[in-house]
Amino acid sequence: MPQHSPLPENTPDDTSADARGGRDDDGPEPRRRGPRKSAGGITLRDVAQLAGVAPITASRALNTPSAVSPKVLQKVREAVEKTGYVPNLLAGGLASNKSRLVAVVVPTVIGPVFQEIVHTLTETLAAAGYQVMLGQSGYENSREDALLEAIIGRRPDGVVLTGIMRSAEARKRLLASGIPVVETWDLTPTPIDMLVGFSHEAIGREVARYLHQRGRKKVAVVGGRDERSQRRMQSFAQEAVALGMNDGQGAAALPMYHVIAPTTLGQGRRGLADLLQQQPDTDAIFCSSDLLALGVMIEAQSRGIAISGQLAVVGFGDLEFSRDLQPRLTTVRIDGTGIGQRAARFIIDRAAGIEVVERIVDVGFSIIQRESA
Amino acid sequence: MPQHSPLPENTPDDTSADARGGRDDDGPEPRRRGPRKSAGGITLRDVAQLAGVAPITASRALNTPSAVSPKVLQKVREAVEKTGYVPNLLAGGLASNKSRLVAVVVPTVIGPVFQEIVHTLTETLAAAGYQVMLGQSGYENSREDALLEAIIGRRPDGVVLTGIMRSAEARKRLLASGIPVVETWDLTPTPIDMLVGFSHEAIGREVARYLHQRGRKKVAVVGGRDERSQRRMQSFAQEAVALGMNDGQGAAALPMYHVIAPTTLGQGRRGLADLLQQQPDTDAIFCSSDLLALGVMIEAQSRGIAISGQLAVVGFGDLEFSRDLQPRLTTVRIDGTGIGQRAARFIIDRAAGIEVVERIVDVGFSIIQRESA
DNA sequence: TTGAAAGCGCTAACAG
DNA sequence: CTGTTAGCGCTTTCAA
Numbered sequence: 100m101p102q103h104s105p106l107p108e109n110t111p112d113d114t115s116a117d118a119r120g121g122r123d124d125d126g127p128e129p130r131r132r133g134p135r136k137s138a139g140g141i142t143l144r145d146v147a148q149l150a151g152v153a154p155i156t157a158s159r160a161l162n163t164p165s166a167v168s169p170k171v172l173q174k175v176r177e178a179v180e181k182t183g184y185v186p187n188l189l190a191g192g193l194a195s196n197k198s199r200l201v202a203v204v205v206p207t208v209i210g211p212v213f214q215e216i217v218h219t220l221t222e223t224l225a226a227a228g229y230q231v232m233l234g235q236s237g238y239e240n241s242r243e244d245a246l247l248e249a250i251i252g253r254r255p256d257g258v259v260l261t262g263i264m265r266s267a268e269a270r271k272r273l274l275a276s277g278i279p280v281v282e283t284w285d286l287t288p289t290p291i292d293m294l295v296g297f298s299h300e301a302i303g304r305e306v307a308r309y310l311h312q313r314g315r316k317k318v319a320v321v322g323g324r325d326e327r328s329q330r331r332m333q334s335f336a337q338e339a340v341a342l343g344m345n346d347g348q349g350a351a352a353l354p355m356y357h358v359i360a361p362t363t364l365g366q367g368r369r370g371l372a373d374l375l376q377q378q379p380d381t382d383a384i385f386c387s388s389d390l391l392a393l394g395v396m397i398e399a400q401s402r403g404i405a406i407s408g409q410l411a412v413v414g415f416g417d418l419e420f421s422r423d424l425q426p427r428l429t430t431v432r433i434d435g436t437g438i439g440q441r442a443a444r445f446i447i448d449r450a451a452g453i454e455v456v457e458r459i460v461d462v463g464f465s466i467i468q469r470e471s472a
Numbered sequence: 473m474p475q476h477s478p479l480p481e482n483t484p485d486d487t488s489a490d491a492r493g494g495r496d497d498d499g500p501e502p503r504r505r506g507p508r509k510s511a512g513g514i515t516l517r518d519v520a521q522l523a524g525v526a527p528i529t530a531s532r533a534l535n536t537p538s539a540v541s542p543k544v545l546q547k548v549r550e551a552v553e554k555t556g557y558v559p560n561l562l563a564g565g566l567a568s569n570k571s572r573l574v575a576v577v578v579p580t581v582i583g584p585v586f587q588e589i590v591h592t593l594t595e596t597l598a599a600a601g602y603q604v605m606l607g608q609s610g611y612e613n614s615r616e617d618a619l620l621e622a623i624i625g626r627r628p629d630g631v632v633l634t635g636i637m638r639s640a641e642a643r644k645r646l647l648a649s650g651i652p653v654v655e656t657w658d659l660t661p662t663p664i665d666m667l668v669g670f671s672h673e674a675i676g677r678e679v680a681r682y683l684h685q686r687g688r689k690k691v692a693v694v695g696g697r698d699e700r701s702q703r704r705m706q707s708f709a710q711e712a713v714a715l716g717m718n719d720g721q722g723a724a725a726l727p728m729y730h731v732i733a734p735t736t737l738g739q740g741r742r743g744l745a746d747l748l749q750q751q752p753d754t755d756a757i758f759c760s761s762d763l764l765a766l767g768v769m770i771e772a773q774s775r776g777i778a779i780s781g782q783l784a785v786v787g788f789g790d791l792e793f794s795r796d797l798q799p800r801l802t803t804v805r806i807d808g809t810g811i812g813q814r815a816a817r818f819i820i821d822r823a824a825g826i827e828v829v830e831r832i833v834d835v836g837f838s839i840i841q842r843e844s845a
Numbered sequence: 846t847t848g849a850a851a852g853c854g855c856t857a858a859c860a861g
Numbered sequence: 862c863t864g865t866t867a868g869c870g871c872t873t874t875c876a877a
Contacts, residue, residue: 140650140854142853142854142855143854143855143856144854144855152863152864153863153864153865154854154855154856154864155855155856155857155863155864155865156862156863156864158855158856159856159862159863162856166862167862167863168862168863171862171863183645183648185621185624185625185645185649186625186854186855187566187625187627187853187854187855188625188626188627188855189562189565189566189571189626189627189853189854189855190566190853190854190855190856190869191854191855191856192562192855192869193560193562193563193566193853193854193855193856193869193870193871194854194855194856194857194868194869195855195856195857195869196856196857196869198562200605200626203606207591208581208587208590208591208594209587209588209591210587211584214581214582214583214587215582217581217606218580218581218582218608221581221606221607221608222608225607225608225618225619225622228622230605230606230607230622230623230626231605231606232573232603232604232605232606233576233590233594233603233604233605233606234594234598234603235591235594235595235598245598246598248558249598249601249603250603251558252558252559252560252561253561253562253573253603254560254561254562272556272558275556276558277513361792363792363793363796364792364793364796364797365792365793365795365796368796390793393793394793394796397796397797397798400798401798419734419736419737419738420736420737420738420763420766420767422738423736423737423738423741423767423770424737424770425770425773425774513870515869515870515871516870516871517870517871525847525848526847526848526849527848527870527871527872528847528848528849528871528872528873529846529847529848531871531872532846532847532872535872539846539847540846540847541846541847544846544847559870559871560869560870560871561871562869562870562871563853563869563870563871563872564870564871564872565853565871566853566854566855566869566870566871566872567852567853567870567871567872567873568853568871568872568873569853569872
């Protein structure tokens with residue numbers, strides 16, 4: 100039966116005592132009855148003592164093995180082994196001013212959108228000895244401030260933001276904290292610090308052109324209410340109208356079905372139903388997520404509408420399933436892994452003192468042409 | 473133009489100096505040329521000085537406002553406001569032996585399976601002042617050890633494991649660390665510490681019964697290779713055979729299509745194709761994820777096989793889209809939110825010194841009956 | 846209610 | 862290559 104209590108032993112007073120017989124001068128009774136704490140874990144001092152070296156030497160043996168004699172190295176390693184010592188990185192971080200923590204903020208981990216980026220960051224940073232702290236900002240600003248406080252308080256070596264920060268106050272505090280910041284998933288000429296993203300406007304524009312080239316004449320949109328999705332949709336509408344689609348009516352007249360995040364298949368179905376009512380001869384729909392697109396396709400199928408013959412569908416995200424649908428989904432692909440890797444590299448380099456020269460990276464996007472459009 | 477450098481100002485020497493005219497005795501030149509560090513941020517001392525109180529008083533004003541006079545409280549708050557002070561939680565954690573960090577370990581964040589749990593933990597713990605550290609163990613053991621080292625080194629106030637720990641070594645170290653541990657997503661009579669999960673065996677069994685009751689006679693399985701998925705499938709096979717399905721052939725003969733995680737729609741399609749070759753008169757398939765089930769359904773559709781008339785399909789996970797499919801997907805629902813909340817509660821209670829009496833919670837599961845089976 | 850002292854466990858600066 | 866010393870920024874303990 101696994102006895103387990105958050106409080107370990109009751110003060111193991113005597114920190115020395117072990118198979119070792121060297122210098123056991125403990126000084127003149129360092130045991131006072133006054134201020135004394137310690138949770139009773141094994142510390143670097145215990146290891147050093149057991150190895151017969153000074154704490155700092157043990158520290159070096161663990162952190163910069165090359166700076167220490169092989170003999171000492173071995174003794175320290177044995178002591179670590181014997182004691183099961185695990186360095187306290189909180190203490191190390193306090194002393195060295197390097198927490199080896201990186202905060203990653205996403206609107207939400209629900210939904211497939213930010214999975215790739217979170218996954219890549221976690222992996223890449225872990226390989227470099229960093230741990231990811233996860234924060235969810237929600238799609239509203241409200242939580243941003245509290246979250247920021249919690250993050251800055253932990254003195255991370257970097258912050259990766261998914262989507263640029265909205266509140267000016269937040270940007271200011273982040274800037275003031277001096278923590279390296281990478282904003283992602285969007286573009287702006289004035290990032291807080293570093294930026295790895297792509298243009299939502301360009302996506303909307305290019306999708307409109309793509310559909311125009313393929314002879315579509317009556318387009319519509321199903322999209323999330325969040326700000327970035329809106330920008331894709333607006334830009335799509337403007338370009339579509341500029342190209343003479345939808346009978347040259349204003350962009351504002353272009354049928355749009357707005358859904359609240361997270362986007363779902365069901366919303367896609369309802370979206371198509373609604374749009375067909377607004378504009379029965381719609382021949383192309385741009386969706387702000389692949390899940391919405393799937394919903395549109397399923398709804399179309401159940402109505403006997405041929406994809407893409409009668410109705411073209413374009414998604415966003417290139418989720419794993421999109422290439423396996425029938426017909427396969429034409430969609431916009433974002434290289435989440437690439438963004439994650441670059442963001443991680445930015446932070447690792449900064450921590451290593453390497454000056455990052457090109458602070459803004461546009462990773463672009465690609466329209467994956469398949470049968471649905 | 474946002475100038476930004478990881479190194480803030482160059483030693484803001486004069487920490488006092490502000491719109492205030494009280495006691496400006498700085499003591500006799502506290503500036504030495506010897507050992508001196510500090511990243512130059514604003515510390516509690518600065519705040520205390522500005523407020524005209526001792527650091528400890530400022531600390532109390534922030535942490536236990538009720539233990540301080542209203543007058544002091546206000547002065548400290550003003551000082552915090554004025555300086556933009558953010559407490560260094562690393563230092564606080566070191567001193568108080570409470571990091572307010574909780575490690576959450578999942579096999580991977582890719583795929584929808586653990587989203588709900590990660591989301592809920594992050595939210596619930598954030599509301600209680602904890603930050604989540606994310607770790608991915610992968611589906612192999614190899615990374616478990618390195619990950620554990622990184623986690624324990626940060627002295628989190630709790631660890632939430634998704635799936636029970638495999639390596640005995642890992643279990644031992646976790647136990648030795650004295651950190652509260654919550655294992656989830658599975659059941660075992662001998663957890664490391666606390667447990668919130670459900671029985672994968674029971675799921676397989678119940679699904680077999682469910683299909684049997686509905687008159688299915690020739691069943692098959694599409695499932696992931698990971699250990700928990702395997703247990704569901706094995707248990708399903710055994711029960712199916714025990715109930716006389718598949719002509720009473722042994723469980724080992726029950727057709728199974730194994731896929732490597734993460735499970736995908738495409739694998740579901742291939743799975744059905746393969747299974748129909750093995751056993752053309754298959755009339756029910758249990759899939760180890762909803763995505764696989766969707767793949768099976770799409771493949772069936774493209775082959776003109778009627779769901780559920782000719783072929784019943786049962787998924788696992790009850791993803792958001794499952795209720796919007798056509799036909800709607802019958803599936804096994806796990807209450808990820810509930811698991812996350814209970815796990816968070818376990819850890820928060822432990823941190824508050826509340827003794828957790830019932831350390832093992834079986835949250836169960838439910839079979840959501842819809843049209844696909 | 847407030848404060849002084851001590852120290853959490855570690856590492857940056859110097860010396861040897 | 863190794864050690865001494867002095868903190869990192871905060872909170873605990875004890876005393877006023």
